Amino acid sequence: MKRRQFLRTAGLAATVSAVAKPAIAQSMPELRWRLTSSFPKSLDTIYGAGEAFANAVAQASDNKFQIQVFAAGEIVPGLQAADAVQSGTVEMCHTASYYYFGKDPTFTFGTAVPFGLNSRMQTAWMYFGGGMELMNDFYQKFNIFALPAGNTGAQMGGWFRKEIKEVSDLNGLKMRIGGFAGRVIAKLGVVPQQIAGGDIYPALEKGTLDACEWVGPYDDEKLGFQKVAQFYYYPGWWEGGPMLHNFINLEKWNALPRAYKSLISTASSMANEWMQARYDAANPAALKRLVAAGAQLRPFPPAVMDASLRAALDLYAEVGNANADFKKAWEAMLAFRNDQYLWWQVAELTYDSYLVRNRSRT
Amino acid sequence: MKRREFLKVAGTAMVASSVAAPAIAQSAPTIRWRLTASWPKSLDTLFGACETFAKHVSEATDNKFQIQTFAAGEIVPGLQALDAVQNGTVEIGHTATYYYIGKDPTWALFCAVPFGLNTRQQNAWFYDGDGMQLMNDFCKKYGVYALVGGNTGAQMGGWFRKEIKTVDDLKGLKFRIGGWAGQTLQKLGVVPQQIAGGDIYPALEKGTIDAAEWVGPYDDEKLGFQKVAPYYYYPGWWEGGTAQHFLINQAKWDELPKSYQAIVASAAGLANVEETARYDARNPAALKRLVASGSQLRPFPQAVMEACLHASNEVNAETSASNPDYKKVLDSMQAFRNDEYLWWQVAEFSYDAFMIRTRTRSCLHDPDPDAIVTAFTGPWRGAGAHDR
Numbered sequence: 001m002k003r004r005q006f007l008r009t010a011g012l013a014a015t016v017s018a019v020a021k022p023a024i025a026q027s028m029p030e031l032r033w034r035l036t037s038s039f040p041k042s043l044d045t046i047y048g049a050g051e052a053f054a055n056a057v058a059q060a061s062d063n064k065f066q067i068q069v070f071a072a073g074e075i076v077p078g079l080q081a082a083d084a085v086q087s088g089t090v091e092m093c094h095t096a097s098y099y100y101f102g103k104d105p106t107f108t109f110g111t112a113v114p115f116g117l118n119s120r121m122q123t124a125w126m127y128f129g130g131g132m133e134l135m136n137d138f139y140q141k142f143n144i145f146a147l148p149a150g151n152t153g154a155q156m157g158g159w160f161r162k163e164i165k166e167v168s169d170l171n172g173l174k175m176r177i178g179g180f181a182g183r184v185i186a187k188l189g190v191v192p193q194q195i196a197g198g199d200i201y202p203a204l205e206k207g208t209l210d211a212c213e214w215v216g217p218y219d220d221e222k223l224g225f226q227k228v229a230q231f232y233y234y235p236g237w238w239e240g241g242p243m244l245h246n247f248i249n250l251e252k253w254n255a256l257p258r259a260y261k262s263l264i265s266t267a268s269s270m271a272n273e274w275m276q277a278r279y280d281a282a283n284p285a286a287l288k289r290l291v292a293a294g295a296q297l298r299p300f301p302p303a304v305m306d307a308s309l310r311a312a313l314d315l316y317a318e319v320g321n322a323n324a325d326f327k328k329a330w331e332a333m334l335a336f337r338n339d340q341y342l343w344w345q346v347a348e349l350t351y352d353s354y355l356v357r358n359r360s361r362t
Numbered sequence: 363m364k365r366r367e368f369l370k371v372a373g374t375a376m377v378a379s380s381v382a383a384p385a386i387a388q389s390a391p392t393i394r395w396r397l398t399a400s401w402p403k404s405l406d407t408l409f410g411a412c413e414t415f416a417k418h419v420s421e422a423t424d425n426k427f428q429i430q431t432f433a434a435g436e437i438v439p440g441l442q443a444l445d446a447v448q449n450g451t452v453e454i455g456h457t458a459t460y461y462y463i464g465k466d467p468t469w470a471l472f473c474a475v476p477f478g479l480n481t482r483q484q485n486a487w488f489y490d491g492d493g494m495q496l497m498n499d500f501c502k503k504y505g506v507y508a509l510v511g512g513n514t515g516a517q518m519g520g521w522f523r524k525e526i527k528t529v530d531d532l533k534g535l536k537f538r539i540g541g542w543a544g545q546t547l548q549k550l551g552v553v554p555q556q557i558a559g560g561d562i563y564p565a566l567e568k569g570t571i572d573a574a575e576w577v578g579p580y581d582d583e584k585l586g587f588q589k590v591a592p593y594y595y596y597p598g599w600w601e602g603g604t605a606q607h608f609l610i611n612q613a614k615w616d617e618l619p620k621s622y623q624a625i626v627a628s629a630a631g632l633a634n635v636e637e638t639a640r641y642d643a644r645n646p647a648a649l650k651r652l653v654a655s656g657s658q659l660r661p662f663p664q665a666v667m668e669a670c671l672h673a674s675n676e677v678n679a680e681t682s683a684s685n686p687d688y689k690k691v692l693d694s695m696q697a698f699r700n701d702e703y704l705w706w707q708v709a710e711f712s713y714d715a716f717m718i719r720t721r722t723r724s725c726l727h728d729p730d731p732d733a734i735v736t737a738f739t740g741p742w743r744g745a746g747a748h749d750r
């Protein structure tokens with residue numbers, strides 16, 4: 001929602017409530033919701049964002065509004081969280097929108113598209129760049145209202161059994177890579193594989209899989225990939241700043257009292273910030289441990305990056321020609337991104353660049 | 363707060379309230395607070411964080427907890443927000459704590475110090491490192507409780523009437539610069555000036571000062587500096603991710619029901635997210651307009667950056683030697699920073715660097731990409747050179 005509209009709506013609501021203020025019992029009713037997470041409890045950073053959100057809502061409402069959090073699989077499988085919200089099986093879920101690219105690739109823009117926004121830019125786009133408005137217009141078709149609720153930061157490019165030195169090394173490579181990025185990288189000859197987290201390690205070990213991407217150091221470390229695929233590539237160009245969302249059943253959202261809508265909004269934004277902070281704080285030590293355990297860091301060669309960018313742009317053009325929602329979201333995000341990086345190169349990147357090179361000198 | 367503590371506190375609150383749930387009238391009392399900001403309303407990104415905060419506290423409590431926001435000067439001057447909270451004149455303030463270095467330079471470490479944390483790192487240190495614990499231990503001496511409530515992102519290095527080509531060009535330079543960075547720049551011969559926002563333009567025009575730093579494109583544009591000091595330097599190495607805080611009178615905080623404390627904490631979190639998002643969303647267009655109206659972007663020369671880092675290290679060593687609080691907080695922040703940048707250079711930095719280099723290659727709808735690239739030739743090359 002744009003700031004101006006946001007304030008206008010808020011002002012209107014304030015006026016209404018002053019005229020016809022509901023009794024306390026109505027404005028803060030006892031309410032119990034179920035939240036299905038797309039993640040297992042072992043991914044404590046992502047799953048934890050759902051818990052932190054629910055705790056904040058409970059505390060702020062004196063426990064009158066209680067949201068019970070369920071791990072993936074407890075109510076529905078992780079990749080069916082949006083369906084459960086749409087059908088009203090649960091009131092809400094904590095998920096990554098790009099899991100649903102099979103329903104419509106436009107879902108991808110809520111979380112991350114290859115060569116999209118970084119973490120801060122994604123938040124800026126959502127809150128003040130028209131992103132939340134645009135995506136919620138789209139989600140309406142699925143009976144869903146979404147709020148940003150977490151970000152991992154730029155992810156890693158994953159674990160490879162052999163080094164990638166040129167574009168042709170990707171040809172025939174069996175890589176576990178999720179979602180829409182698989183369609184981009186398939187253009188370069190990669191054979192994308194959909195494998196659940198727990199099955200990746202044995203597949204890499206046996207060699208039925210050549211590479212896999214997961215998240216970043218903190219989560220990857222738990223799965224031990226460095227023992228069977230030591231080359232750890234960066235950056236994960238398909239996930240520059242993937243954002244998680246709270247998806248809420250639209251009717252349930254509309255039926256909430258104003259105070260509870262406000263609680264859900266603030267608690268979601270807190271989860272958004274908290275999850276990024278948690279990853280940022282946990283990744284450095286994990287990276288050090290991974291390197292000490294034999295992981296070999298490798299940047300993707302420039303030619304691979306360039307070929308991947310070209311493949312992504314080709315795919316966006318193809319999909320956009322057939323899907324007006326996708327085209328609209330891509331154009332909006334692209335314009336925002338290009339302006340963002342115009343500015344980013346000035347103060348942010350030069351600051352980071354200097355500190356990266358000189359960090360150990362103080 | 364650390365995650366474990368966060369969950370623990372949350373759990374305790376739940377148990378306590380189910381055992382002895384207070385009546386609604388007690389747990390949701392009618393309360394009115396006054397918030398004094400360190401900003402004028404014209405700095406709508408900073409002041410906007412206060413408004414966002416107050417609006418959500420009010421909404422979440424069905425207007426029972428109302429916080430009235432006042433601009434700098436309406437109750438107390440902007441630089442006295444801490445004092446007003448400490449002595450109970452107001453219940454809460456929104457401020458940049460490096461304004462209070464005269465009381466103790468340790469305050470600067472929670473806001474921004476030269477070569478400190480960037481925005482995300484600052485949040486990670488506060489929320490998930492030791493930052494907030496250290497800050498609130500320190501704040502006890504002043505009878506205030508702190509919550510993070512905003513961040514500007516990396517700032518610009520400011521506006522200069524003449525180019526800075528060597529370290530010697532800094533000697534005798536009269537530079538309007540706020541906060542703790544003045545100590546560092548003094549070592550290089552700069553004469554720091556404390557001048558209020560509205561007085562900077564005439565001083566630059568007359569030449570009574572040679573340079574001025576303010577915030578970044580969105581805020582700087584309003585003051586029109588490019589007309590009198592066209593060289594716009596970057597990065598603002600003294601403000602890599604400047605944090606703002608809500609400071610709350612400790613006794614007033616302690617009096618709040620648990621639910622109101624939770625609402626205030628969540629609303630402060632939202633203010634933090636929204637302030638950075640607003641700056642991030644608005645800075646690019648402002649930068650384009652500034653360049654179109656004659657600003658000339660310049661990176662600080664590497665030799666200048668080196669000399670500043672060296673001087674900053676001296677200031678930190680000297681201050682740490684005589685101030686144990688400063689040393690304790692600095693050591694925590696620097697250890698955190700060094701680890702952060704070890705990781706940052708891998709995924710984040712390499713992603714951003716690639717996106718900057720190839721930005722225009724998917725620039726399908728820019729009306730005149732060539733004009734923009736030309737305008738940014740300096741930083742474009744500068745960024746590339748830093749990277750490789």
